[in-house]
Amino acid sequence: MNLKVTIQFTAAFLTLGVFAQQPNYEAKVDSLMKLMTLEEKIGQTVMYGGGWDKTGPTVSTDNVKFIKEGNMGAMLNVYTAKATRDLQKIAVEESRLGIPILFGYDVIHGHRTIFPINLGMAASWDMNMVENYSRIAAEEASAEGLHWTFSPMVDIARDPRWGRISEGAGEDVYLGSEIAKAYVKGYQGDDLSKNNTILACSKHYVAYGAAQAGRDYHTVNMSEDELRNVYLPPFKATVDVGVETFMSAFNELNGVPTSGNKFTLRDILHDEWKFDGFVVSDYTSVNEMIPHGFAKDSIDAARIGMNAGVDMDMMGHLYRKFLKDLVAEGKVDEATINDACRRILLTKFKLGLFDDPYHYSDEKRQQETIYKPEFLKAAREAAAASSVLLQNNNNALPLDKTKTIALIGPLAKDEYHINGNWGGAGDRKGKSVSVFEGLQEFLKDNQIIYAKGCDIVKDDEKGFQEAIDAAKKADVVLLVMGEDHGMSGEAASRTNLKIPGIQPKLIKKIREAVPNKKIVLVLMNGRPLNLSEEISQVDAILEAWFPGTMGGSGVCDVLFGTYNPSAKLTITFPRNVGQVPIYYSMKNTGRPIPDNNPTQDYKSNYIDVPNTPLFPFGFGLSYTTFQYSDLKLSSNEIGMNDKLTATATITNTGTVDGYEIVQLYVHDRFGSITRPVKELKGFQKIFLKKGESKTVSFTISVEDLKYYNNENIFGVESGEFEIAIAPSSDFKFKHTFTLK
Numbered sequence: 001m002n003l004k005v006t007i008q009f010t011a012a013f014l015t016l017g018v019f020a021q022q023p024n025y026e027a028k029v030d031s032l033m034k035l036m037t038l039e040e041k042i043g044q045t046v047m048y049g050g051g052w053d054k055t056g057p058t059v060s061t062d063n064v065k066f067i068k069e070g071n072m073g074a075m076l077n078v079y080t081a082k083a084t085r086d087l088q089k090i091a092v093e094e095s096r097l098g099i100p101i102l103f104g105y106d107v108i109h110g111h112r113t114i115f116p117i118n119l120g121m122a123a124s125w126d127m128n129m130v131e132n133y134s135r136i137a138a139e140e141a142s143a144e145g146l147h148w149t150f151s152p153m154v155d156i157a158r159d160p161r162w163g164r165i166s167e168g169a170g171e172d173v174y175l176g177s178e179i180a181k182a183y184v185k186g187y188q189g190d191d192l193s194k195n196n197t198i199l200a201c202s203k204h205y206v207a208y209g210a211a212q213a214g215r216d217y218h219t220v221n222m223s224e225d226e227l228r229n230v231y232l233p234p235f236k237a238t239v240d241v242g243v244e245t246f247m248s249a250f251n252e253l254n255g256v257p258t259s260g261n262k263f264t265l266r267d268i269l270h271d272e273w274k275f276d277g278f279v280v281s282d283y284t285s286v287n288e289m290i291p292h293g294f295a296k297d298s299i300d301a302a303r304i305g306m307n308a309g310v311d312m313d314m315m316g317h318l319y320r321k322f323l324k325d326l327v328a329e330g331k332v333d334e335a336t337i338n339d340a341c342r343r344i345l346l347t348k349f350k351l352g353l354f355d356d357p358y359h360y361s362d363e364k365r366q367q368e369t370i371y372k373p374e375f376l377k378a379a380r381e382a383a384a385a386s387s388v389l390l391q392n393n394n395n396a397l398p399l400d401k402t403k404t405i406a407l408i409g410p411l412a413k414d415e416y417h418i419n420g421n422w423g424g425a426g427d428r429k430g431k432s433v434s435v436f437e438g439l440q441e442f443l444k445d446n447q448i449i450y451a452k453g454c455d456i457v458k459d460d461e462k463g464f465q466e467a468i469d470a471a472k473k474a475d476v477v478l479l480v481m482g483e484d485h486g487m488s489g490e491a492a493s494r495t496n497l498k499i500p501g502i503q504p505k506l507i508k509k510i511r512e513a514v515p516n517k518k519i520v521l522v523l524m525n526g527r528p529l530n531l532s533e534e535i536s537q538v539d540a541i542l543e544a545w546f547p548g549t550m551g552g553s554g555v556c557d558v559l560f561g562t563y564n565p566s567a568k569l570t571i572t573f574p575r576n577v578g579q580v581p582i583y584y585s586m587k588n589t590g591r592p593i594p595d596n597n598p599t600q601d602y603k604s605n606y607i608d609v610p611n612t613p614l615f616p617f618g619f620g621l622s623y624t625t626f627q628y629s630d631l632k633l634s635s636n637e638i639g640m641n642d643k644l645t646a647t648a649t650i651t652n653t654g655t656v657d658g659y660e661i662v663q664l665y666v667h668d669r670f671g672s673i674t675r676p677v678k679e680l681k682g683f684q685k686i687f688l689k690k691g692e693s694k695t696v697s698f699t700i701s702v703e704d705l706k707y708y709n710n711e712n713i714f715g716v717e718s719g720e721f722e723i724a725i726a727p728s729s730d731f732k733f734k735h736t737f738t739l740k
Ligand code: GLC
Pocket: 055, 056, 076, 106, 150, 203, 282, 283, 490
């Protein structure tokens, strides 16, 4: 019996599961690895791109040759049932051991059906919704042959200059951790061997969002307690719910690149958290340790990456080229490579790829799954539930269906930018619903007077007059403006947070032309913007982010009141870029501004703007109003083993039913290191009919109050705590309790 037949027999033997009834993957991996050469084990640590979707510097590869050699553990940027099946067939039938390939892709906020960008979906504060959308993304992605998404991005970010702030859940640790878990549950489901579940990937590990000056890929420096209290928790949360993969990051952390950082990758991720999945590098991030000034050359970078705990090299060519020599030279133990290979093979077994390498690549299922009506309906709900009503003066909203609308702005008829950055396989040529098309569901054509007015960034004012004329003719002005989708996301940092181009000038001109007419501004953008001028020029502002495939419909559901806006910001909107970084959970300093004397000298403040943001974390308006009353504590004093229950009554005091996101905050007044002035420790999204009241209850334990101090002790000291149940982070504490 020749080697190939033996191996195929063995591989078949493996897949028959004759070793055990329930999957004993470890044993199967062990048996398979006994057949593998060192080169083949190294081959599993190699990932190349299909070159379909440029998500980084394109590195040319001869994919088929590498697949046949067994030098392709995974591929990125290849999808559709046919393309993945064709490549998988080569791996299974033409490589020596027939080990299937993993296919990964950036399914960041939907695959074909695109949902609002992640910073928008976070604003729904709806974990079930986030999980459901990730489930839908997994259904579509897996139907197109994908096993793995490079999502969720769980980087805490507090600098709106950083373009990738659009991809995450915003500034808060607690909320970011809850949302991270929801994504992983949605993608991975309850059984990875099912062909509609995909591997999630916790990225970018770690602290990528703390890049200096908000400049992408820039240096990160912070204390270990800041790392452990702010940037690590969302990653740990994904491990707690069984995330299968991690992605190391581009940035250095305290002088050590995170794609070569043994402390974060082995000491914390493996030894402390017992993570049993595998780590993939970011796109050539192992190579980038050379320009970082941490690796002498390519072979050194390969050595550092593998030894530090990066199990797979994305697009870098280094592991394929150098690991065998590094083992021969004793610079990398074969055991280290065995561990990396084992982790990767284990994941492939869990996905059922050894039982059926093609069970994700089914063209019939693909046809039946993409853009299902229920998926599009969910995307429409997402767009509505993610849109934050920032201002609504003179009851400009909801719009009246009997009126004529001047629809103005470069994004009013847009179907291209509306999917935002990382729009994946979403269609940008007509599938998406623009605001204009959304309006047509509510108004007759003769009620809509459209004028583009200007471009997003070009400074040509020739469209101004047409826009002004439209504004004069109509009853109400609806502006749809904002950023180009490429102005946020990767490698898209901005030093200026204004609405780009001459859009602000057009807003001003229109207000001058129609001083008493209601003007509504709908924004599409991937970061907090400086709206300090616009708040006095328009009546209403709806932050729609990039709302995705059904964005126009969802936004119009809010504009006409079909959906009462309920979203709340998960990221602070500054008055201007000079305030950055600004976030709600900052420290008090030794010279805080006194409430009763905000202009007192020699306090920690600016001489030109207040310390407060334009719009705070947790803020969002509704078409109704809510009253918070009767905050009660189960006790004013608790011991280290006790729990505290806080309740409050929330009443819908307005005229329409609606959702309200109720938030619980605490403040540890003093500790072995200074503590934030307030921290979110719970939230509940409740529905109240007009006039209805509900009592909302939160229970916190000492565990919720613990933090890492500067001696790396995770604990909490006795002392006084302040507590509040509030509609946003903009409040003053009125209640305290003592921890004995
Ligand atoms: C990019 C991004 C990362 C993405 C990867 C693959 O450079 O940093 O988020 O998943 O490459 O496209």
